[in-house]
Amino acid sequence: MKNYQNHLRSILLLFIISGLLPLRASAQAKYFIAFTDKQNSTYSVDNPNEFLSARAIERRAKQGIAISTDDLPVSPAYVNQVAQSATMVHYSLRWFNGVVATLTPEQLTSVQGLPFVKKITKIYEPAKTESDDKTEWQPLGPTEKREFAGLNYGTSYTQIAMMNGHLLHANGYLGQEKVIAVLDAGFLNVNTHNAFDSLWQRGRILGARDFVNPQSDIYKEHYHGTMVLSAMGGYIDGQLIGTAPRANYWLIRTEDAATEQIIEEYNWAAGAEFADSVGADIINSSLGYTTFDVASQNHTYQDLNGNTAPVTLAANMAASKGMVVVVSAGNDGNAPWHYISVPADSPNVLTVGAVDNKRVKADFSSFGPTADGRIKPDVCAMGKGTVLAIATGTTGTSNGTSFSSPLMAGMVACLWQAKPSLTAQQIVELVKSSSSSYASPNNSTGYGIPDFAQASTSSITDDRNSIELWPNPFTSKINILLGKSFIPANISIFTTNGQLILTMNAFSDGTGHVEINISEELPKGIYLLSIDFSGSRYYVTGIKQ
Template identity: 45%
Template sequence: MRSLTLLTYFLLIALFAKAQGSGGPEQKHLIYFTDKKDSPYTLEQPALYLSAKALERRNKQGIALSVRDLPVNPSYVSGLKAKGAKVLYTSRWFNAAVVQCPPEKLAELQSLAFIKGTQQLNRLPASPTGKKGTQSNDSLKLAKASFDPSYFGPSFHQSNMLGIPELHAAGFQGEGMTIAVFDAGFPGVNSVNAFAHLFQNGQLKGTYDFVGNKKDVYGHSQHGTSVLSTMAAYEPGRIVGTAPKADYYLLRTEDAATEHNIEEVNWLLAAEFADSVGVDVINSSLGYTLFDAPSYSYTYSELNGNTTIITRAADLAAATGMLVVTSAGNEGNKAWRYISAPADADSVLAVGAVDSLAVHALFSSVGPTADQRLKPDVVAMGQQVFVLSSSGNLGRSSGTSFSGPIMAGMVACIWQARPKLTNMELLQLIRQMGSNYNNPNNTIGYGIPTYRRLVTGLEDELTTGISITNPVSEDPIVLRMDENWQRENALARLYDASGKLVHTQLLRANQAVHTLNIKSSRLKKGIYLCQVSSASRNATLRFVRL
C-alpha cells in the first residue's frame, strides 16, 4: 500500500505541476477552497489517499479520520486550470492549492464561487538578493577529524550525552521506525559509504524534491547530508548515528539560495506526504522568521503557535500522530534571540543546543514563545558536532540543525522501545527524561534527556500521575502529583536497594509539589524506591542517587 500511495502522490504532482523552480515573472499564491463537498474521496475509503502504515499509526493512537484528511476536490483544481492557472500542488490539511499566475489572472480566480481566499507566497525583487532568513546560519567547517577506534568513533560524545550507546546495546537502534528528513538537499547520500546500508537494507523508503518537483534529492545544499549523518550514518569506528537502523524518507523543502513563504508551503506538502506514507518522526532542521526583501517577514509577536504557515502545518502533522522534532534556531547571540517557526508550535519537540560540556551554546535560540510558553523543550549537543560532508569527509559543525536530528534519532529509538505511547505521551516522556525537568527554563528547556532516566522507571510516571526527581545528586528530592493524587492525603516511604526503609513522610492533600524532608547527600549512591500510597491509589517510583 505504501508504494501505491507514493505512486499516487507522484502522479498527482505530475498532473498538477510543472517545475516549481522554472522561474518566470509570475508569482505563487496559496488559493484556499471553500469546502470539500461532492468530492470522490470519502472517510470510508481512506486507502485511496493514506497508506496502511499511516492508518496503523492513527489506529494505534486512537486518532479518527476527519474531513481535513481528505484530498481537495479535483473539480476545484480543474476549475482553476480551466481559467488558465498553473496549479503546482494541492494541500489536504489547508484545503488549498499552490498556484502560479500573473496578478490579472489571480483577480479572475478570486471571483470563482469555490475560492475562499488567497495568500501570496513570494514576491519578485527587482534584482536578486542574498538569503537573509534564519535557516542557513549553521556553520559547516569540515576540518580533518582525529581517528577514534571505538565503535562510535569521534561521534561517541554527542551520542553518549543522551545515553545512545546504552540504548543501542539494549537493542533499540530505530528498527521499524520511519523518519522523514526535511532539508535543503542531500548530495552524496547515494555515494558516501556511511549511507550505503540505507540502500542495501531497503531503509531508504523514498525521496522527493518539493522545490523542484522531482524525485532526485541528491543535489543542492549539503546541509541535509550533514543533518542525516547524525541520525543515519553507519561506519563503525568513524561515525554512527543515533538511529542507524530506522527507515528514512529524504524530502527537500528548502531552497538554500532564497527565503520566501513558498518554503513554508513546501514544508506543509512534505508533512502531508510524510503522513500519507506512514512516517513516525519528522526531523526539520529548518526555521523561519525573516524573509528575503521584499517578502513579508514575521515578527516575534507572531510566534504564538497559531500564526505562521509552517507552525500551523507542524501542529497539523502532530494531530495525525507523527512526532515533529524541530531545531530551535541559531539566533541566541543575535538581535532576534528567540526561537524560529515552527519551534513555537505547541505540539512539537523544539531542540536547542549545548556544547560538549553540556553548557548552553550561545547561538542557540531561546524562549519563550510570544504567548509565554516555555521553549525550547530540550537540548542536545549542537556545538562542534561530528558530521559528514557530501564527499564523505568527517568534520565538525555547529548549529541546532544538528542537535535536532541527534535528538530525533533518539526519539525514534525510544518510541521503538515504548511502542504503546502516543506521540504526545512520547513528547512528554522526553521532557521528563530531561536533566532540568524539575526546574525548566527558556534557555535549555527541560534539559538533556538521557536513556538512564527511562531505564530507572520514568515511563511509569505517564500512567501513575506522579513523578519524582531523577536522577538525584545534591538537589532536593521532589514529588509532583496530578489532580487525582491531590484529592487525599498520602504516605511516602523511601527504600534503598537492600529494602531498608530510610524515610517516611506524610503528603498532605491539595498540594501538587512535595519536597521530601531528607537530604539527598545522606543517601548512598545507587537505586532507590519510593512507594506512595493513599486510600484509593498506590505507586512505586524509582530514582538513582548519583
C-alpha cells in the same frame, strides 16, 4: 533569516502535472489559493485507504486518532478548475484545503472569481534574494576508538552518550521499524557517500520527494540535508554512528536554499502531509523561519504564539496525526533577534536547542519564551562540534541546532521502538520528563538534556493494550474487558470522522466485563470506542460488519 534547520493518487497526479508544465512559471508570482470546502470530492473518510497508506491508518488507529475531513484530499474538481486558469498548479494542501499555484495578474483575476475560492495569498514573488547561508565545518581530526557493546562510535560517542543513547543501542534499540521523514534543503551525494552505505544496502532509504522543484535530482541539491541525515542514519565504523542507524527514512526537500520566502512554509506543509500519508512516525525539520527576502512576509515576535505562522499550523496538524515532530530551535542566540524561529514555537513539537560537549549551552542557540509565555526550547542535544558526514565525501564537525535536532529525532525513534505502545504525545512528554532540568526548566535550555536510558525504563505505560474488545469485527453486540472489576465507565462510540454515535454509562461486573448492544442499523465500517474509567481515557478500534 534562514535557519536550516500508496495509493496517494491526488499527490502523485500533481507531481506528474508539475513535471510537465513550463519552467517559465518560475518568474511569476505564486499564491496559496484557499478553498471554501471539500465538496464534489470522490474521497470519503470511510475509505481512507484511497488517500492514506496502510501504515498511516495503522498509526492513527494505534493512538486512537480519528480520520477526519482534514485528512481528505482537496476537491479534484476544484483543483482542475484552478489548473485551467493557472500557469501551474504546484501541489495541493489538504490540511489547509487549497493549492499553491503560479498565476499571472490576469489569471489571478480569473481565479478570484471562482465561487469556491475563499482567499488568495501571495507567497512568492520575484525579488532580490539574500545570499545562501554557509554551514561551516571542520575536518574530523584523529579519532580514538570509543567502543561500547560492539559499536565503535569513534568521536561521535560523546554526542550519543551525553543522552545515554549508547545504552539503548546496547539493548538493541537502533530505530528498527521506525520511519523518519527528513524535511530539508537537499541531500547532496547521499546516494554516493559511504556514511549511508548501510542504509542503501538494507533498503532503509524508502524514497525521496522534492516540493521545491520536482524535476530536480534531490541528490544534486543542497548539502545541508546530507549532514542532518548523517546525525541520525550515518554509519562509518570508528568515525560516525548516528542515533538511529537502523531506522527507515524518507528524504523530502521543502527548502529552497537560494531564496527565503514564505512559500517555503507551505512547502513544509506539503512535505509534512506527504510524510503523514506514507506513514512516517517522526519528522525531523532542521529548518526555521523569521524574516524573508520580501519584508512584508516577515514574522514578528507576536507571531510566535504557536498558532499563527503557516509552518506552525502545519506542525500542529502533523503532531495531531500521531507523529513526533522534532525541530531546531534556531541559531539566533547572539543576534538582536535572539528568539526561536517557527515552527519551533508550536506547543506540539519537540523543540531542540544546542549544547557543547561539556553540556553547556551553545552561544548561538536561540532562546524562548514563545509570545504566549511558554518554555522553549523543550530540550537540548549536542549541536556544537557535532560529528557529521560532509557532502564532499568526508566526515567532519559542525555547529548548529540543525544538528542537535536530528540527534534528538534519532533517539526518539529508538525510545519509541523500546516503548511501542506509547502515543506520540506520551513519547514527547517522556523525553521532557527524563531531562536534566525537568524540575526547573528555563528559556535557555528548556528541560535540559534527556536521559534516554532512564526514559526507556520508565514505568509509564499505555493501558489500552490491557483493554480487550470482542468480537471484533462485531455485528450487534460488543464485549469490553476493562481489566478492573466493579468500575464505572463512560463509553462513547465515534465514526472515524469524529461523529458521536452512542454514549453510555456502564458498570463492570466482577470480572471487569461490560456488554454493549449495538443497533444492527449501524452502517458497516471502522469505529473508535472512547472508554473513560479510573480517571483515564482509552481508545479501542472496532469494525462493524
